[in-house]
Amino acid sequence: AQKVTQAQTEISVVEKEDVTLDCVYETRDTTYYLFWYKQPPSGELVFLIRRNSFDEQNEISGRYSWNFQKSTSSFNFTITASQVVDSAVYFCALSEAGGAQKLVFGQGTRLTINP
């Protein structure tokens, strides 16, 4: 069975600090996809990134970066120089490459950036 664990329930940092959100996943599939979504107070889930299981290259997009390590089944998300607008709940998710295609979400990490 697929499972995603986000051990950090809540994180609170001061603006401009760097922060890393952890994500550990379990799957028996050799091909799968990993995702990060942001859920601001408005409630809409905003897609941030999708990563194929065969692509272990780290990715950087502006202040956001992702570290995918198959050896530890982790897909961590780092925000550099955090801003108040980054405050939200962040979800890590996993989907298999074929079949159901459903997203299995972690429980989310509530990130609060204080001014």
Place this chain on the structure above:
Amino acid sequence: EAGVVQSPRYKIIEKKQPVAFWCNPISGHNTLYWYLQNLGQGPELLIRYENEEAVDDSQLPKDRFSAERLKGVDSTLKIQPAELGDSAVYLCASSFVMGGEQFFGPGTRLTVL
């Protein structure tokens, strides 16, 4: 480009009453998903449609929940009768292709009293 549209945004009903949620996916997206999100939890898939066909409804409590996507575009999710435990946010998402990134609507927050 318009995103996924859901209505209503909020709904408050008495237990045992019926309720329906509507979703209009992004134009051209053939795959439509309904998710349930309980407070403090990640979303969980209820049902997935490929065009008009429900291809994964294994998590849908069929005794009280039903869904339809008659013309392969918009979709309706119904609960009849609602129970107190159904209070949650119901999210709709769509994707262009199976396995592609899913775009979510704002959700319908249901409160059952």
